[in-house]
Amino acid sequence: MNHYVPDFETDEDYLLPDSSSLKRHKKSTMGDDDIMELLWQNGQVVMHNQNQRSVTNKKPETTSSREIRSGNIEDETTPCNLFMQEDEMVSWLHYPTDDNNLDMYLHNNDIIYQGLPSSSASVIIPATSSQPPPPPEAVAVAVPSPRPPIPPSKRVEEEPVQPKFANFLHFSRPNKLNVAGGSGSGNGSGSAPGTVKATPAVTQSTVVESNDRPANEPPQSRASRVTDSNALVSGANVGFRGSLMSSFGAAGASSGGREPETYDLSASSSPGTGGSGASASVEPQKPPTVTEDRKRKGVDIDDTECYSEDAEFEYHNAKKQKHGSTSAKRTRAAEVHNLSERRRRDRINEKMKALQELIPRCNKSDKASMLDEAIEYLKQLQMQVQMMSMGYNMVPMMFPGVQRYMPAMAPMGMGMGMEHVGMNRPMVPYPPVLPGSAMPNHAAAAAHLGQRFPVPRFQMAQMPMMGPTSSQTANPQDPMMNPFPMQNGNQPRGPFADPYQQYIGLPQTHMLQPQNQTGMPAATSKPSSSKDVRNPEHHPTS
């Protein structure tokens, strides 16, 4: 981790080509994997994980973007980025943090952050799937002036710091703020419902991202959350958060304590044009659509979990009613919503990671492709297990002692599709009984499926079923299955590998088709294409 220092310097250079004199960077190690560097440039804190240096400061604007990245894979999987207004950083500067606070802050919040693509000139606050970062913290940061830097307490419930956020937006730059502000101020008090209504399944990330969203409250609540999780970098934030957190109390969702603050702040936020908006606008750059997608589309299945926490919402709502402020209530509900949503997302991401570890050679960091691979792998595993168990059961039957099955199986020529598969074993020199009706070889099928995952090549065809009775209809049945159906005499064509077909999928069908026997008798007389080599020798009927 210390080796990063030299790199850091280079980054510094490229990060702030035009940086002002104020340049200070801190390096702190977060957790085991991340090394966060705090870089103060031009009065703004730019922090980036040492692994992701490049992300910071895409734009050589006056302020550098501040990115907090956790090293986890969630960067890609959950592209929820929370962007903090640059303004926020300005305000943070007022409260330089000492290393202690910062480290504490960072350590506390490292899991909260997700790597985010650098946003130009904006602070990215990745609050997505990471554990529910206390939103209020972020907000706290936003409101710098009144609060002295305090070491950040870990996660404050998301309850609302929004109003504070609004205040802090005052300091923010107009350009960014306006965007948010417009939306924020517009909704001001009434925004809360917006988000909540939008989608119950709104994920935290979405809220944060949607800076333009008219619904304030989510932005407010999210902003606070986001900022909490992300912001932390600056000392001011830390301090602010600390104060907020303390004010909000440790009680997770203690709405009571917060509400008054919230309400007060909201009142002030309204006038503060866009203060809240700005807060919400944590990511001005994030396309609102993304978040909206998340919100709207919100995986339906997630809703169930979401709703399971209705009780919690109701509780909060009840509290809000005490104060008789609809907007506050809605805001609170939205916050709670966001909180639960975030928790849900975290759970899911955890499981995705676990699944990723189970899948061999899975190098995808992308959620969708990873799920794709998981599905494929699961199918292959199922097929493999099925084949193995069948083989295990059938092999004992293959012994010569089992006379009555032998003839029946004879037709199962070894040639069965063997040629189709790159077999790694020499073919057993048995007469290829199957005249032309090479049955879709399981091995082949397996081979196809096993391209990625090793699947045992079935050399079933080689089963010693061949017997002199090659004339029998070469029923291209899976040798393993033969014994049973054969008892009826003529080998019933049987659904060849029906159980397999459903797994084999289409690609193999082409193999099956041509192999289908036209007719038993006809088949026998016709030397199978693949078995020609042996036919003349062994095929008595040919």
Add this chain to the structure above:
Amino acid sequence: MSSRRSRGTTRITDEQIAELVSKLQQLLPELRNHRSNKASASKVLQETCNYVRSLHKEVDDLSDRLSRLLSTIDDDSPQASIIRSLIN
């Protein structure tokens, strides 16, 4: 799955994820109920992990048995070759 790039970030719609999760759910023996839409993503993922682990165990177990079986039969027999093919 197609993912659209937006602002440099990969954009995976929730629909895609939901679709994949439902596909996965269909493969799981426990969740393949008629009301297949009721499982949450978290549950599906959890079940998948468990199922994969159990399949792994089963494969290992079958491999053991097959190899034991292999030792009991004549190596030249076709059965042996079959068994060997089954054992990865």
